[in-house]
Amino acid sequence: MRIIIAGAGEVGFHLAKLLTMEGHNITVIDIDGDSLRNISNHLDLEVLNGSSTSISTLTQAGIEKADLLIGVTNSEDVNLTTCIIGKHLGAKKTVARIFNIEFLNSREKLDLCNLGIDELISPASLAAREIKRLCKESALTDFIDFDKGKLSLIGIKVEQDSQVAGKTMEETAYLNPNRDFIPVAILRNNETIIPKKDTRFQVNDHAYFTANNVGLNRVLEIFNKSRIEIKNLMILGGSSVGYHAAKALSKKYRVKLIEPDRERCLKLADMLPDTLIINADGRSVDVLEQENLSEMDAFIAVTDNSETNIITSLVAKNHNVAKTIALVENIDYIHLSQSIGVDTLINKKLIAANFIFRYIRKGEILSLTSLHGADVEVLEYEVTPNSKIKGARLADLKFPKASLVGGVVRNEKGYIPTLDFEFQERDHVVILAKMESINKIERFFK
Incomplete structure (x- = not known):
């Protein structure tokens, strides 16, 4: 496929990395020369310095032959305009990154396809969807189910009391006589290992298994983990991600959201009738304790400050909160979750x-x-x-x-x-x- 990406930021870079591995013909457009040099130094693709809303720039990029045009700059207006112009210049499909959720809610009313925009991507709503998925199991660092739970992929930390600690896959086969689960990956010191029979589990590894319904319970038993039903959730930060997460989670759980900005709290209270909104500075441990942090089953930190999110999640872990999720801006931080104690770090750009x-x-x-x-x-x-x-x-x-x-x-x-x-x-x-x-x-x- 011939693909044009408008935007050489973190989203554009990661997307270009995925697509170049697939052998697609990629051209990246950006007005920032430094960003283009960075992407060009790391990936085998074409770069073009210019505005993606310029007809001449898009024509130079070969828009009339493009199978796909993706607008992922930091400007919603630029992304939408790029897709509209690009579609009319010949791009077969267009995808625009947006920040205003109203576009998603009104896509049919606005008839965006007719305008030239085939798909909209909202990082905030996607991050909220990911948070909802991660909250399905409190004892696990990751959980993905297939065909409505007929098969699951689970992530779990190897601790000293785990029955597999210090043993190879072959040595632990007796724990799985009916083959109800299988180890499929191990994350160790930022290295991902596809395990073989002589691969040895080490303390602090993050091990991933696929399992059927019986196997899921068996893995939890082997790792001395108990399934705690999540009922009470605390969300730190009334950002766009916080709002979408609360909206999705409050249908199933009791959700408490803490936000320091009073005006934002008033708006959130109107938009989230099933969520308890607290106007307070959640960076304070005293505030978190006053809001019964230790009684929470899950803590989700989604402020605009990555360090705040990480530190408050560690505070939550110290108060025996079963599940912690922190939003981080820097993609490089993602690997840290396995070593610093937060269950999961997520990045909306990567998602x-x-x-x-x-x-x-x-x-x-x-x-x-x-x-x-x-x-x-x-x-x-x-x-x-x-x-x-x-x-x-x-x-x-x-x-x-x-x-x-x-x-x-x-x-x-x-x-x-x-x-x-x-x-x-x-x-x-x-x-x-x-x-x-x-x-x-x-x-x-x-």
């Missing part, structure tokens, strides 16, 4: 870039999810009548070394496949893979 990447691949992959802090993607494919994998045994397939088949959903039941497992049409196959392996994996499903 937005990954969403756009999934949008591009729509139709080829049923789902694609990133594990926060790990250099691995979780992909779900369906075996079609023409798939090369159909009728083949797992042992006979030469999947890339940087990948692993984590599970299969067949006829409403989750399976952890053995080497003798034979793939059938309509199977949903869950695969863990490093980004460079995705192209090779796709060939098995075409």
